[in-house]
Amino acid sequence: MSWPVKTIAERTGDLLPGSPWTAALYVLLTILAVTAFMTVTGLVLIYAERKIAAHFQCRLGPMRVGWHGVLQTIADALKLLLKEDIVPRDADALLHILAPVLSFAGMLLVMIALPMSPSLQVADMNIGVLYVTAVSGLGVLGILLGGWSSNNKWSLLGAMRAGAQIISYEVSATLALLVVVLFSGTLQLSGIVQSQEAGWWIWRAHGCGIVAFAIFLIAGTAEINRTPFDLAEGESELTAGFHTEYSGLRFSFFFLSEFLNMFVLAAMTSTLFLGGWMPLHIGHFTVFNGVMDIIPPGLWFTFKTTGMIFLIMWFRWTFPRLRVDQLMRLEWKILLPIGFVNLFVSAACVVTGCYFFAR
């Protein structure tokens, strides 16, 4: 079974020769749909996080607004929209306003490259992996600017911590990502998904996949500033870190991009290591593969991403926060050497063709 990939960008291109207005309308609808998707995903994630966190801690979580509190996040979002939007007097007003937008933009730009199903992907670049690595760096710029422009020592400390942390862990994340690029032989995200038709890279790559998966998950959790790596906003140390001085709509931008970053990380992990929208296949077992193909690819993507999100939430509500020096030691003395060795071993595997179902 082949999987023809058609992106939204390509469909717009097809429409363009006929009537530019139809194409423009199509683009507009796409933008609306993406916005709606992000809002809904963000709200659902926040609700899920609160509920799951509560049950991890023997609590119930929101119960009052709507059935089991399902409308709680909507109520909170409305409240945030109505809050006064404060720019502190001594803050750098332009940068203060720009920072949440940059942070959001970094997340948004990664989002458009995610392959959610063969027919649902906004743009499919032939250098997708490189693009994702590059634009996700915009997020740290937003955090740094937010902390810097607030003119507040806690914000500045949080931002500097976040900067050091994200830049350090980006190295390990990229090394783990390169393992998959080596095995699949392409930088295109849909190409990486297609290359897992015989099986997911996490188990096909003779252990290298599992190591790379673990490194990517740890480094990714650090990059999105979630516990156990939430030093940038550790409330017991820095009140709220880089977004201490933010309120109302701008705070909600930071908040939303934090949660959608979790979605992006989960989606990237499942795309790279768990086959993205590709159903669970095992080599040449045609019958088994056929049965798995009954479930549509979009659902596979949803399952895998949800599973990863759940895992990340589980981490957050179990593990204690690291100290700054422990954080740096974990990256530079443990993850980075393991990542390099893993990269060399997988290069050897690829050269000798020593992995499951090599072509």
Added chain:
Amino acid sequence: MPADSVLPPAESVATPEVLPPPEKHVGVGGAILGAVPWIDKTGAVGGVFRAIRSLFGGMKITGGYLMRPSTVVTQQYPENRETLKLPDRFRAQLAFNHDENGYHKCTLCRICEEACPNVSIIITGREKPAVSKKELDSFVWRLDSCTFCNTCVIVCPFNVLRFDGTFESSVYDRRLLSYTLNQYAGPVASVLEKMEDPEARKAAMEARDPYSGAAIIAALIEKQKATKIAERAAREAAKASRVAAKAAAAAAAAAAQPEPPPEAEDVG
């Protein structure tokens, strides 16, 4: 001190659901550690594996809580008011232990009053003509200043006090937060039980309601006010006498230039 007075006479301390102790966990890290005998289990590499194992152990515990909704301890208070389940040692309001006849055992020893760190217990006794000793008139407990430290319950040698779960104590006037805990003013249970005549017993017991204490507090406040007024009057008198002394000294100095009056400093 008898051992049973350390805790309030809780009806039954339910054993909480105990999760398996964390040392027993054999997670993925533990399995690897066990399978590779040449790893120094106390060294740096062994430390990494131990760390991984403890992380998995933690995840097992939190995951166990997530999987079993029965472990949720949250009370949905106004809705489940009828079926509310409070912890056995929850401290809400101090209460007197009255037995089935309505008698108490408070001997007016005042140990609890002495032990209370912030004078939340005010005990008044009264002379009883029938028995030569003093007996309890009112045992006033001030909820508004109590810190729920439980000291009074622990120190009472006769196990008279306990904390019960009546927690809906909000009122609009803080004077209503002073409760009289004893239901009657009169002798202790053992004395009452020795009385043959029920009429005599009844005569010995004078009923008290929870808010007869408010009057006592009001009286205390009045007394405090009176003390303050008296103090102020004394201060003003002292000031007036000082001014008078100064004036007298000035007059004396004007009369006899060379010697300053020595009493001028003493008055202040």
